[in-house]
Amino acid sequence: MASTFFLALALMLVIEGFMPFLAPRIWRETFRRVTELTDGQIRFIGLTSMLAGIIILMVAT
Numbered sequence: 001m002a003s004t005f006f007l008a009l010a011l012m013l014v015i016e017g018f019m020p021f022l023a024p025r026i027w028r029e030t031f032r033r034v035t036e037l038t039d040g041q042i043r044f045i046g047l048t049s050m051l052a053g054i055i056i057l058m059v060a061t
Helices: 002-022 024-035 039-060
Strands: none
Touching: 002 024
């Protein structure tokens, strides 16, 4: 179980690193725009991301 967790964590870090590595200017602009969103908008993005992840996990297993 722990090895699966660390594999998932490693994959997440690799995926999260793509944008800053490949297009730092676009990543910075996107991050700046996210900081201007309201709390409700950020929560909605977080909820949508979590639901997408849960659906992908359910389909993959």
